[in-house]
Every structure is written in structure tokens, then in C-alpha cells.
Amino acid sequence: MEEEIKTTCLHDRHVDLGALMSPFAGYDMPIQYKGITEEHNAVRQEVGVFDVSHMGEVRVKGPEAEKFVNHIFVNDVTGAPDGQIFYGMMCLENGGTVDDLLVYKVNDNEFFLVINASNIDKDVAWIMKNAEGFDVQIADESLYYGEVAIQGPKAEETVEKVLGIPVADIKFYNFNVLHLDGEDVIVSRTGYTGEDGFEVYASHDFTRKVWDKLMEAGVQPCGLGCRDTLRFEVGLPLYGDELTEEISPIEASLSMFVKLDKPEFVGKEALARQKAEGVKRRIVGLELEGNAIPRHGYPVEMNGEQIGEITTGYRSISTGRSVAMAMINKPYDKLGTEVEVRIRKKTFPAKVVKKRFYDKSYKK
Amino acid sequence: MSTVKDDLRYAESHEWVKLEGDIATVGISDYAQHALGDIVYVDMPEVGDEVEAGEVFGAVESVKAASDLLSPVSGTVEAVNEILEDAPESINADAYENWIMKVKVSDPAELEALLDAAAYAKLCENE
Structure with missing residues (x-):
């Protein structure tokens, strides 16, 4: 069955900019605007902005939110301060990777999971299935959120001056929830380029305003083409290439994110065996x-x-x-x-x- | 908009060819270089290689992907454009000036099967 191609809330902007558009993870996405090399260099040397609204967002709430996240996630969120972010994977019992993701700790009873666009349906089903018996509510908020990533050595200056959002105090892999234009906007110091940068999660309306302000200020729009070349150069994995259901985090040389000293999580036994016996x-x-x-x-x-x-x-x-x-x-x-x-x-x-x-x- | 030069013949796979005597000069079209984006590598045959019409003779690579080059003619490679070894991006600058190989053709009649400029322009329009 052929599924209809989806678009992000910035799709019309990409088309107006003359971007080369191509299907990615079910979305019609910009691959490049001017050229991959130029966009890549903008991020390495100055600043660039990506539409990453295709990414999925899942909110986990409830008295057992921390316990549940630790159950489905190989990294350890136990006792973390509010506002901290963790990178890690969800794994099958056999150690194969369901997805790699970011986990944002809002508070002890609330976590925000950012997952790959290509895996949204699969991940949500898998999370729901594993949530049985836990006192948590799971909400797929992927359709609500737009997301842009502002990346590069001038990202902090750009977000502060062009968007008027204070971010200098946000530490690497931390986030703030700001109340702006009547809504909660999530701003994190994260990215997928190896450069300093921020990711902004907000409603479609707010996301369009952010994008338009950045374009007016002359910030380079960057497509998925250079997103891949940038992440690749700094050794970051892409789900589908370096991680799949057939590739475990240990095989992907990402064992530093697998916390085998946690009491339990899905896949722990298999991953512990791989680590002990070698892959x-x-x-x-x-x-x-x-x-x-x-x-x-x-x-x-x-x-x-x-x-x-x-x-x-x-x-x-x-x-x-x-x-x-x-x-x-x-x-x-x-x-x-x-x-x-x-x-x-x-x-x-x-x-x-x-x-x-x-580096x-x-x-x- | 990409340019199509009148005095060339074109393959549906976007190579152009110009026949002078029994020597065919082969490159890729402006449409093709535009569709590929920044070209970072051209995998060229070696002088003396036999090439066949419709068969792969090399590849042109953008940052993102490799695309096979199909020879529009059959024959023996007489020369390759060494400029492309160090400056593959020259094709982006001018796809018609920066040819890829010259072939001593074994059957000049093969060119009849290729598209003329008008037919090729139409093909690009419909892609």
C-alpha cells in the first residue's frame, strides 16, 4: 500500500526557497537549498538552520515515569536533575536496536522522548506494548510539534539576537521550557552536527515564526543532505545505517550509552552477554x-x-x-x-x- | 533552467556526445550536473578500455550519491579528461566544456539512435 507523503509545517517555505525536495521517512523534505557543501560549511564555520519537524515526540507521564523510561532505555535516567537530556537506544530482547533517541527529563513524573521520523509508528507501538503494568500515560505528540535545529559556532548568538530567546545559560545536553507567545516552547542545547547548537520544539505556528525570523536575518537554511555529512564526520550513527534491529548498540561501538549496572531494562541480558563475550x-x-x-x-x-x-x-x-x-x-x-x-x-x-x-x- | 546545446546528441541517461570524424566526445548534460549537485568525484575509464553503447563506463559522484555513466557509443577510449581528476566540480561550472572521455567509435550509426537537442529538451522538461 502506498502511503501519502507527509509534509512538515515549513514545507511551503522550502518550496519557495527552491529547495531540492525528496521523500525521507515518509515526509517530503528539503535535501539541499544552495548545495550540500555550502550548507555544510555554514554550520561548521558560522550557523545554519534545519527543519527537523519530521522527528517524533512522545511524552511519558505518571508516577512510574522514571521507572518505565529506565525499563525501555539503555541509558540510566535515575535521579537525574530536571532539565537534563540523555542519548541512548531502545533495544529488543535480543539486543537489536528499535531506535536511538533523546530522553528529556522534565521532572520525576514526566519525560519527553525524541525519536526518529522513520520509526514513529513502530516506536509508539513498542513503547505502548512495554508500558503494560506500569503506572504511566503515553502520548504521541509528533503531530503537534514542529522542530528546528540551529547549529554552528554562532548558534548561541543567533538564537539570542534573532529569536530573542535566552540560551547562554543552557548547558550542553540540557533544556529549558519557556513560556513564549502563550505556549510552552522547549529549547535544548543539542544537535546532530558535532557543533554547538540548539533545538527548538514548538507548535507549527511558533515554528513558522522562528523559521521566518531566521530567514529574514539571513541564516543559511540547511537540508538533510548536509545533516548527514555533518553527523557522519563526527562519528554519530544514523538509524538505518549504523543501527538497525539487526545491529545492537554494542556492535555499533556505542556501549558507553548502555548502562549494564541498572537493575533491569529490555535487552539487558543480551547486551550484557555481548559485552562479556565480545561481539x-x-x-x-x-x-x-x-x-x-x-x-x-x-x-x-x-x-x-x-x-x-x-x-x-x-x-x-x-x-x-x-x-x-x-x-x-x-x-x-x-x-x-x-x-x-x-x-x-x-x-x-x-x-x-x-x-x-x-573533532x-x-x-x- | 538548464541548457541544452543544439549541436550535440543526447542519451536518455543524460550523457551528451559530439562526433567529429570517428572520434566521439562524451560528457554529461547541464540538466544532469544540476540534478546531481556538487560533483566531488568522476570515476573515468582508462585509455584503451573498450566501451559499449548503453553499458556503464564510469560514474559521477555528488556529495550524496554515485550515478553510473552509460556510454552513448561503442568503441575504444582514446582519452579521458584529466582535469576532472583534480577538479571534478568543473562539470558543475560547465558541463559541455568539461567532457569526460573521447571514444574512437566502432559504429557511427549508433548516434542515430540518440536524441537530438529538441527531443532531449522535451525529456528534461517531463522529468
């Missing part, structure tokens, strides 16, 4: 010799045998190097291991490197 394969970084570009799905080989595959690859815009994240069988995942990447008919030498190709510059 058979792991996401690593690769750097290629030469100019050929590795892409998702290309085979990684050693002595003519396939030992893995590329999950994301680019010519890094910030460094000019051909680099990739790849799922590689052990023991070939060790730093410095020399492998080959098959690109069309030829193979190209590559080396296992750290999967951070460009993050968060303001902590």
Missing part, C-alpha cells in the same frame, strides 16, 4: 587511499574475501578525505588494519581508523 563484528571507521568514494552497502574485503560492508561513506567535506563507517568482522576491526573496499569493478586500499573524522566542538 563478532563492530562498526569502525575506514580511511581510503585515493579519491574514490565508499558508499552504503559496498563490500569491505581482505584477500578477496568479504569481511564487512560500508554503512555510511563520503568524501568528507571538512577534511577532503574519502572516509566511511563500516561494519567489520572481528578481528579485522583493530585500528590500523589494512583492508580493501570494493567500489564498482575495482578495489581500493583502506585502513581502519577511529570513526571520528572531524566535535561542543560548548560544554
Whole structure:
């Protein structure tokens, strides 16, 4: 069955700006306005704004909200201060990843979950199913919220001056709820670019006002094209590439977010076993010799045998190097291991490197 | 709007070809470079390679994706445009000036099967 394509509350703005539009996660989204390279550089060097209204938002409320979030989430929110944000995953019993998400702690009885657009229906069903027996209410607020991400070294200055929203005091991975124009607006110091930045969650009306003010001030609109190149360069995973229901956070080299000292959570047993016994394969970084570009799905080989595959690859815009994240069988995942990447008919030498190709510059 | 040059023939897969004697110069159209966006790599054949009409002879890559290049003619590669090795973005600047390969054609009649400028312009309009 073909589903009708959805649009965000900023869709008409993208079309008016002449953006190259393409379906992503069921939404007609801007891939680029001027060009991926220019938009990428704007975020690395100054500031850019993304429409990320397609993202999903789920609110968990109730006396057992904290206990329930800890049940479905691999990171540990126990006793966290209000206003703190956690990154982590929801996992299946077998350790495979349902989704990666941000969890905003509003207070002990209320958490706000930000999930991937492509997984909204699946996640909500999964959350609901796992909520049985917990004293919580779950609300899918995805259709209410618009979201923009303002990212780059000048993000703080831009949000304060152009939007008039005070954010200098918000720490990295923290948020404030502000009462603006008669509604609650969530502003967090988060993003998906490796740069300092903010994400603003509000009604569609407020989101349009935010976008229009930023456009009037000349802030560069940025599409999903450079969102991917930016997150990739700093080694952040994308669900569907580095994380899937077949890939656990341990295999994705994200075990630092999996808190095995928690009493229980869905998937704990499997993930603890993977960590203790080791996994058979792991996401690593690769750097290629030469100019050929590795892409998702290309085979990684050693002595003519396939030992893995590329999950994301680019010519890094910030460094000019051909680099990739790849799922590689052990023991070939060790730093410095020399492998080959098959690109069309030829193979190209590559080396296992750290999967951070460009240093993050968060303001902590 | 993208430009279509009158004196060239075009493949439906957006390559252009210009025949002079038995040498065909091949590139991608302005429409194609525009649709691809910033070009960061051109995977070119080697001089002496045999290419066949309708078959892959290389790829042109934007930041986002790789697109196969299909040869509009059959023959032997006589030259590749070495400028593209260091400056693939030249194609974005001028897709007709910056050719990709020159082929010594084995069957000049193959060009008859390609689109003329008017037909190609119409194809682009409908895409």
C-alpha cells in the first residue's frame, strides 16, 4: 500500500526557497537549498538552520515515569536533575536496536522522548506494548510539534539576537521550557552536527515564526543532505545505517550509552552477554587511499574475501578525505588494519581508523 | 533552467556526445550536473578500455550519491579528461566544456539512435 507523503509545517517555505525536495521517512523534505557543501560549511564555520519537524515526540507521564523510561532505555535516567537530556537506544530482547533517541527529563513524573521520523509508528507501538503494568500515560505528540535545529559556532548568538530567546545559560545536553507567545516552547542545547547548537520544539505556528525570523536575518537554511555529512564526520550513527534491529548498540561501538549496572531494562541480558563475550563484528571507521568514494552497502574485503560492508561513506567535506563507517568482522576491526573496499569493478586500499573524522566542538 | 546545446546528441541517461570524424566526445548534460549537485568525484575509464553503447563506463559522484555513466557509443577510449581528476566540480561550472572521455567509435550509426537537442529538451522538461 502506498502511503501519502507527509509534509512538515515549513514545507511551503522550502518550496519557495527552491529547495531540492525528496521523500525521507515518509515526509517530503528539503535535501539541499544552495548545495550540500555550502550548507555544510555554514554550520561548521558560522550557523545554519534545519527543519527537523519530521522527528517524533512522545511524552511519558505518571508516577512510574522514571521507572518505565529506565525499563525501555539503555541509558540510566535515575535521579537525574530536571532539565537534563540523555542519548541512548531502545533495544529488543535480543539486543537489536528499535531506535536511538533523546530522553528529556522534565521532572520525576514526566519525560519527553525524541525519536526518529522513520520509526514513529513502530516506536509508539513498542513503547505502548512495554508500558503494560506500569503506572504511566503515553502520548504521541509528533503531530503537534514542529522542530528546528540551529547549529554552528554562532548558534548561541543567533538564537539570542534573532529569536530573542535566552540560551547562554543552557548547558550542553540540557533544556529549558519557556513560556513564549502563550505556549510552552522547549529549547535544548543539542544537535546532530558535532557543533554547538540548539533545538527548538514548538507548535507549527511558533515554528513558522522562528523559521521566518531566521530567514529574514539571513541564516543559511540547511537540508538533510548536509545533516548527514555533518553527523557522519563526527562519528554519530544514523538509524538505518549504523543501527538497525539487526545491529545492537554494542556492535555499533556505542556501549558507553548502555548502562549494564541498572537493575533491569529490555535487552539487558543480551547486551550484557555481548559485552562479556565480545561481539563478532563492530562498526569502525575506514580511511581510503585515493579519491574514490565508499558508499552504503559496498563490500569491505581482505584477500578477496568479504569481511564487512560500508554503512555510511563520503568524501568528507571538512577534511577532503574519502572516509566511511563500516561494519567489520572481528578481528579485522583493530585500528590500523589494512583492508580493501570494493567500489564498482575495482578495489581500493583502506585502513581502519577511529570513526571520528572531524573533532566535535561542543560548548560544554 | 538548464541548457541544452543544439549541436550535440543526447542519451536518455543524460550523457551528451559530439562526433567529429570517428572520434566521439562524451560528457554529461547541464540538466544532469544540476540534478546531481556538487560533483566531488568522476570515476573515468582508462585509455584503451573498450566501451559499449548503453553499458556503464564510469560514474559521477555528488556529495550524496554515485550515478553510473552509460556510454552513448561503442568503441575504444582514446582519452579521458584529466582535469576532472583534480577538479571534478568543473562539470558543475560547465558541463559541455568539461567532457569526460573521447571514444574512437566502432559504429557511427549508433548516434542515430540518440536524441537530438529538441527531443532531449522535451525529456528534461517531463522529468
